[in-house]
Amino acid sequence: MDKKEAYQEKWEAQLNQLRAKIDELAAKADQGRAEAKIEYAEGMEALRTKQEEVKNKLKELKEAGGEASKDLKAGVESALFDLKRAVESAVSKFK
DSSP states (O other): OOHHHHHHHHHHHHHHHHHHHHHHHHHHHHHSOHHHHHHHHHHHHHHHHHHHHHHHHHHHHHHOOHHHHHHHHHHHHHHHHHHHHHHHHHHHHTO
């Protein structure tokens, strides 16, 4: 396994962990009161959008070769960091 594949596996694992947390938050939203559900729904929409961004960047990285993959690596790491931070914020906000 080369370095690129190792990074891809690492990032995909992180994305899967964050997806599980997002799904957990969505389940909590279903149990909340009406006004809380609206707030949860808005938060979930933002998280799903960020999740899709990471997924798309990973797809771009898989399809890229050589130097392009080096440039995309920073974008993937940044998008994952943003998603992780947003999920952590949502978890603490919606406890």
